[in-house]
Structures are given as C-alpha cells and as structure tokens.
Amino acid sequence: MKEMVMPQQGELLGRVIKLVGGDNIIVKCTDGKVRTCRIRGKIKRRMWIRDNDLVLVAPWDFQSDRADIIWRYISAHAEKMKAEGHLQGLE
Template sequence: MRGDDDVSNEEPEEAITRVILPNKKKGEMFGVVEKLSGASHLSVMCEDGFTRTARIPGKMKKRMWIKEGDLVIVKPWQFQNEKADVVYRYTQTQANYLSRNNMLPEVINIFKQA
C-alpha cells in the first residue's frame, strides 16, 4: 500500500473563495435582478444606475435558475444600451463574500450585513 489515504500529515487547507468578477474591458458590470418578465427576460438594476431589460442565454437557461434579488453580471448591448445579456449568476454565498470584501458598488449592494 502506498499510503495515499493518509492525509493527516498535511495541514488543513483554508477555504479560499475565488469568484468571477466583471470584465470591465468587455463592458460587463454587476447588476441585481429586480423583476422576472417571463420568456427568459428580466429587469436588472445595473451598477451604473440604469435599469436594463436583460435576457438569459440558452446555455445558461438550462443550467441555472435566476430569481429576484440575485446578483448577476450583465453585458449591455452595444447597439441598444437599454438591453443586456446575463453572463453569470452569483450564489448567495458568493454575493455575501463580495459584499463583505467591499467589491460591490454601493448602488447595488443589497447584501450588507446589519
């Protein structure tokens, strides 16, 4: 036996949460889902203060559900600034982590701990 199962000599690993951040060079930004409109469309309050109509792309629609109050990354359309695509949805744990580490803009930080 090689002893691969014996991990007692290793130090316990710290839980480091690494989260995806919006790529500002590509025009991505944080947003909070305000309202579900049906047909994979939703209203998102973006970090720049605008409320945009966002759509959930097909590859995301099948893998994760988005509900009101979720933190998302959106990418506004270049030819229609009032519309956007959802790029990523954060879990509640990831959103709390971003809020605790002051990585969210004040405009959309609804995850503050009292």
C-alpha cells in the same frame, strides 16, 4: 466551492428586480441604469434565476438599455463581493 467570476471589460454587476417572462428579466446595474436582460441559452438550461439574485450582465453595444445575463452568483459569492465593496449603487 467554484471559483468566482469577476466582471471583465464591458461587463457590469446587477441585482434582479423582476422576472418578466420569456427569458427576460429586469435588472438594476451598478452604473445606475435599469436594463431589460435576457438569459443566454447556455445559462438558461443550467441555472435558475430568482428575484434579488446578483448577476453579471453584458450590455449590448447597439442598445444600451438591454443586456445579456452571463452569470448568476451564489449567495456566498454575493456576500463576499458585498464585503469587498464591489456592489456600489445596488444597496
């Protein structure tokens, strides 16, 4: 199993609510905000993102209701983060 990517400064965890299309996804973040996120090009070709996936997002500095998706967690990592209490506000 690959190592788990943890949120750094300025990054949040989020749960995918809906795929909108055109690389845009609606995500509910741990700070309580619902953001429109886009899939970064590097990830777009590498991983599929589905409804209810746990993702790592980086909110934009100049537009706080938008963000970039940096990482998608596999289900084993999502369960581990839930057990450790990192998903406050997403249940």
